[in-house]
Amino acid sequence: MALRAIQTGKLDRLAIGLSGLCLVHCLATTVAFALLASAGSVLGANWIHEVGLAIAMVMGAVSLGKGILEHGYAMPSAVGGLGLGVMAGALTLPHDGSEAMATVIGVAILALGHRLNFIASE
Secondary structure (H helix, E strand, O other), X not given: OXXXXXXXXXXXXXXXXXXXXXXXXXXXHHHHHHHXXXXXXXXXXXXXXXXXXXXXXXHHHHHHHHHHHHXXXXXXXXXXXXXXXXXXXXXXXXXOOHHHHXXXXXXXXXXXXXXXXXXHHO
């Protein structure tokens, strides 16, 4: 299987990078909402958030799950799972800034989980 050939550290670095992109997206969307209502409605579409969360969940399951198998520590996966849960919960919040704030917090927690996984894999 191709995933076995990919080192956990590389998956974690990729996931941290994607978390950063998510953070930039959330902040850019907030600014876009403030500046251009029409651009904000495109960037803030629900399907973008749902697809982004699905990608984060797949990356988290693969990378953090692979980490547990390699180093045996469940804490990075638990931290990452908490971050994914916060991100999922953010989808239920209104688009008044609280959704973006909760998503940013969830992304930061998820990135911490990937960082812990990366450290444990070294």
